[in-house]
Amino acid sequence: MNREAAERRGRGAETLACWYLRLKGWRILARRARVAGGEVDIVARRGRTLAFVEVKARATEDAAAFALDEWRLRRVAVAAERLAPRYLRAGDDLRIDALFVVPKRWPRHLPNVWQG
Template sequence: MNREAAEKRGRSAETIACWWLRLRGWRILARRARVPGGEVDIIARRGRTLAFVEVKARATEQAAAMSLDPWRIRRVVVAAERLAPRFQKPGDDIRIDAIYVVPGRLPRHAPNIWQG
């Protein structure tokens, strides 16, 4: 797949993930937040939980989960650490989540994928 098609698929998956989160009571605070050293696809809040969400679109859920290798997770963690002061409120629980978008299936939200 060429870069342009991959970019389009990624943006589409992020839009699906945002709607999925909204339907479950999350408020989207930011999309594609970039800082030196990393990027977060979605920053969302529900109550006192602030989630930095990585979205993966693949042909299968297993392929999506496998695409979150330690290097990619580390980039999300670095970005979350640098972005948290902008979005964090006192008493918040902060976590790194993933949403897997697979054709023909509902998205799967995997909470708290990183234990640091």
């Protein structure tokens, strides 16, 4: 798959992920939030929980899980740390989540995937 097609697929998966999160009561605060050292696909809030969400779209759930390695999670964690002051309120819980998008299945949301 060429870079342009992969970019389109990624954006589509992020849009689907945003709708899924909205249906689950989350408010989307930002998409593709970039800072030096990393990027967060989605910044979302539900109540007192602020989540930085990494979206992985693959042909299978195993492939999506494999694509979410420690190096990628570390980049998300660095970006989340730098973005947190923009979105964090006193008393909030902050976490890094993953959301897997696989064809012909509901997205799978994994809360709090980073404990680094």
